[in-house]
Amino acid sequence: METSALTEQDRERSQIIRYCIDGDLTNAEAGARLHLTIRHIRRLKRAVEKHGEAGIVHGNRGQQSGRATKKNAVAAAVKFLKEKKHRDFGPTFAQEQLAKQDIVMGVETLRTLMIQKGLWKPRPRRGPAIHRAWRERMGLRGALVQFDGSYHDWFENGKEACLLAAIDDATGLILHAVFEDNEGVHAVFRFWWTYFETNGLPAVIYLDKFSTYKINHQSAVDNPELMTQFERAMKELGVRVICANSPEAKGRVERLFGTLQDRLVKEMRLCDIKDRDAGNSFLSETYLPDHNTRFAVPARQSGDAHRVLTEEMRARLPAVFSVQEQRMVHNDFTIRFKNRWLQLAATQETTVYKGDIVLVEERLDGTTHVRLKEIYLAYMELSARPERVHMLVTALTREKPQWKPPLGHPWRNAIVIRKKI
Numbered sequence: 063m064e065t066s067a068l069t070e071q072d073r074e075r076s077q078i079i080r081y082c083i084d085g086d087l088t089n090a091e092a093g094a095r096l097h098l099t100i101r102h103i104r105r106l107k108r109a110v111e112k113h114g115e116a117g118i119v120h121g122n123r124g125q126q127s128g129r130a131t132k133k134n135a136v137a138a139a140v141k142f143l144k145e146k147k148h149r150d151f152g153p154t155f156a157q158e159q160l161a162k163q164d165i166v167m168g169v170e171t172l173r174t175l176m177i178q179k180g181l182w183k184p185r186p187r188r189g190p191a192i193h194r195a196w197r198e199r200m201g202l203r204g205a206l207v208q209f210d211g212s213y214h215d216w217f218e219n220g221k222e223a224c225l226l227a228a229i230d231d232a233t234g235l236i237l238h239a240v241f242e243d244n245e246g247v248h249a250v251f252r253f254w255w256t257y258f259e260t261n262g263l264p265a266v267i268y269l270d271k272f273s274t275y276k277i278n279h280q281s282a283v284d285n286p287e288l289m290t291q292f293e294r295a296m297k298e299l300g301v302r303v304i305c306a307n308s309p310e311a312k313g314r315v316e317r318l319f320g321t322l323q324d325r326l327v328k329e330m331r332l333c334d335i336k337d338r339d340a341g342n343s344f345l346s347e348t349y350l351p352d353h354n355t356r357f358a359v360p361a362r363q364s365g366d367a368h369r370v371l372t373e374e375m376r377a378r379l380p381a382v383f384s385v386q387e388q389r390m391v392h393n394d395f396t397i398r399f400k401n402r403w404l405q406l407a408a409t410q411e412t413t414v415y416k417g418d419i420v421l422v423e424e425r426l427d428g429t430t431h432v433r434l435k436e437i438y439l440a441y442m443e444l445s446a447r448p449e450r451v452h453m454l455v456t457a458l459t460r461e462k463p464q465w466k467p468p469l470g471h472p473w474r475n476a477i478v479i480r481k482k483i
Contacts, residue, residue: 068115076118079103079110131167136175138165143181147331153182155325159332199232204367206231207264208315211245214323217336225322226253229315231268232361235354236318237261239345241338247291251383251426258299258379262368266302268312295382299375325353381431384423391418394451395458396444397432403447404432405472406458407440414439414458442472 068076075096082092082103089100089107096103109117139160142148151159153173160167167175176182200206209228216223226249227239238257242249289297296303306312329349335341389397393416397404404422406414412435414420420439423431432439454465467473 068119072118073115075106076110076115079106079118083107083111131171135165135167138163139167139172139175140179140181143176143179151182151328152324155328199362201232201361201363202365202367203230203232203235203361204262204264206266206268207237208312209267209269210312210315210319211242211250212319212323213245214319214327216241216323216327216330217338217341218327218331219336223338223341224249225319226250227315227318227322228253228257228267229318231314232363233358234314235358236350239350241341241345247385248426250292251295254295255379255383255426258371259376262366262370263299263301263375265367265369266304267296268304268306270309270312271305271307291385294386298378298382300369380425380427381423381433384425384431386424387422388419389422391416391420394448394453395455396448397422397441399430402430403444404430404441405444405448406432407442408458408462408473409460410437410439410458411460412437412439415456444472448472 078087078092078095081087082089087095089103092098093100093103098106106118111117139156142160142163142165143151143156148156148159153169153176156176157167157169157172160172173182173184177184207228207230209226211224211226213222213224215221216225224242224244225239226242226245228237229235230237238253238260240253240256242253293303309316326345326349330341330344333344333348335344387399389399391397391406391414395406395414395416397406397420399422414434418434421433423433425431430443432441449470451468451471453467455463
């Protein structure tokens with residue numbers, strides 16, 4: 063190395079080593095001044111004696127590292143990241159996609175390169191955040207499942223879709239996820255029906271206070287009977303529901319959506335997925351298995367807190383996951399439901415009195431069922447409001463009433479549409 067290439071610090075170090083060689087300083091004193099060990103001082107003395115001032119400089123200075131990224135790899139990475147469909151890739155995700163193209167590069171190396179080329183802008187450092195204590199994960203899979211929905215332009219077509227997802231608190235596994243139009247009761251019922259059939263019944267579901275899940279009214283605090291359709295369904299199945307008071311309380315599912323809005327959107331873009339059906343197929347068959355393999359962690363305890371769905375429970379699911387409302391039996395044994403008139407058949411499997419309160423179920427398959435004392439009643443739907451008729455019938459039973467209905471009455475029709483479970 064030329065003497066002119068030495069820095070001021072190099073010259074100062076060389077002078078101290080020269081004093082040490084001449085005997086003006088001991089090895090220990092030179093080491094104290096240069097913050098080096100005595101062994102290192104001895105090496106520098108030998109190098110200076112052999113090469114002069116240039117011996118103070120390490121032999122690798124100015125040389126390219128043997129681990130440096132190859133120039134052709136850098137050029138290929140920059141070309142890949144400048145493509146339009148890769149425009150918003152972050153360093154970590156970009157490294158994974160480059161690896162699929164046989165371009166191997168460290169995350170921090172790629173981060174530095176992307177910043178230099180203006181392909182990624184690092185986030186500004188935030189000030190000190192409010193301290194929040196981390197809640198320890200549940201010990202057993204299925205002991206607590208966090209659930210939420212996220213509205214986002216998932217398919218990058220300018221339209222928002224809703225992604226419903228449930229993540230296990232103990233392991234971080236995404237146990238089920240599906241794209242829906244909204245977070246309404248029918249979509250949520252379809253989600254949990256599939257979840258229960260696949261995984262079983264979890265001990266606790268942890269979610270927010272969206273109107274689908276909780277009645278947000280001051281009267282509901284003192285009246286636990288004010289329940290949403292979702293709370294009623296979970297109570298029937300023995301699944302506890304907890305509503306979080308803040309997004310941070312169910313932070314695991316909130317962070318999951320942050321990850322999915324970044325990774326899942328880009329993965330679907332690369333696979334040219336533009337609609338909900340294709341998105342759901344990609345989720346279940348490709349993305350979720352890969353995500354769970356990479357990001358899930360082992361539970362602290364072995365086993366599963368999910369309860370097995372029995373055959374009896376499976377048979378009840380169509381009724382449980384229905385929108386249920388109470389209605390009164392009128393004096394002519396009709397029921398009014400959402401501007402529809404339902405005429406009860408003349409014979410029933412259980413005794414039906416005028417004024418009885420029945421439960422009307424709107425099921426996910428579009429059918430309507432009427433239930434009294436766990437017995438489903440036979441009925442037919444009328445095209446219009448029936449004419450008032452004084453019926454000399456006290457109750458409907460298994461035997462046909464002796465009262466003869468007038469002409470035009472539904473009971474005179476030869477065919478009565480019966481709706482039973």
